[in-house]
Amino acid sequence: xxxxxxxxxxxxxxxxxxxxxxxxxxxxxxxxxxxxxxxxxxxxxxxxxxxxxxxxxxxxxxxxxxxxxxxxxxxxxxxxxxxxxxxxxxxxxxxxxxxxxxxxxxxxxxxxxxx
Amino acid sequence: xxxxxxxxxxxxxxxxxxxxxxxxxxxxxxxxxxxxxxxxxxxxxxxxxxxxxxxxxxxxxxxxxxxxxxxxxxxxxxxxxxxxxxxxxxxxxxxxxxxxxxxxxxxxxxxxxxx
Numbered sequence: 001x002x003x004x005x006x007x008x009x010x011x012x013x014x015x016x017x018x019x020x021x022x023x024x025x026x027x028x029x030x031x032x033x034x035x036x037x038x039x040x041x042x043x044x045x046x047x048x049x050x051x052x053x054x055x056x057x058x059x060x061x062x063x064x065x066x067x068x069x070x071x072x073x074x075x076x077x078x079x080x081x082x083x084x085x086x087x088x089x090x091x092x093x094x095x096x097x098x099x100x101x102x103x104x105x106x107x108x109x110x111x112x113x114x115x
Numbered sequence: 116x117x118x119x120x121x122x123x124x125x126x127x128x129x130x131x132x133x134x135x136x137x138x139x140x141x142x143x144x145x146x147x148x149x150x151x152x153x154x155x156x157x158x159x160x161x162x163x164x165x166x167x168x169x170x171x172x173x174x175x176x177x178x179x180x181x182x183x184x185x186x187x188x189x190x191x192x193x194x195x196x197x198x199x200x201x202x203x204x205x206x207x208x209x210x211x212x213x214x215x216x217x218x219x220x221x222x223x224x225x226x227x228x229x230x
Contacts (some may be wrong), residue, residue: 056216109158
């Protein structure tokens with residue numbers, strides 16, 4: 001079975017631009033969460049979507065938004081990019097909303113660089 | 116407020132040494148989950164263990180063992196007879212039941228195992 005798939009793997013954008021990151025969860029998983037990991041730090045929670053509804057939001061500005069599609073894949077959108085948005089963006093999937101016994105499964109991430 | 120502290124930023128050991136990674140957490144919830152993840156240079160977070168707040172039994176999996184003590188709010192991770200392949204950044208994380216799928220990560224401990 002395919003794991004969590006994220007695209008693109010790397011991305012370079014200019015300040016002020018908009019970016020869309022994509023995540024396909026493991027087949028059968030209905031929950032997708034997004035995390036931002038700045039170099040040298042632990043991942044920070046951005047959003048969780050379950051059954052196409054937002055179930056949790058972290059402490060991020062409104063420039064960050066996301067959605068989940070009927071096939072449970074998800075997009076993370078960031079508007080008006082700032083240099084500080086440069087980070088590894090990780091997607092995690094799970095069968096349900098709450099932590100599964102086997103843990104959340106993470107993708108390899110999208111490395112976003114804002115110049 | 117929820118918080119995870121990994122006081123050791125970097126640890127360096129020689130192969131075959133035992134090493135313990137410390138994790139201290141803060142939460143007001145009585146139902147919560149604790150995790151350890153491994154992040155190799157490739158960036159993907161690899162699940163190691165999940166422990167719920169009602170299960171204080173220590174766990175051993177091969178060379179890995181975990182010590183959960185609610186009295187000290189600690190969830191420490193020990194690698195016995197370390198190997199070069201154990202070199203990675205290790206993250207401890209907390210998820211409160213009332214927060215759904217939100218994971219709070221520590222800052223991570225970078226483990227370097229030298230031959």
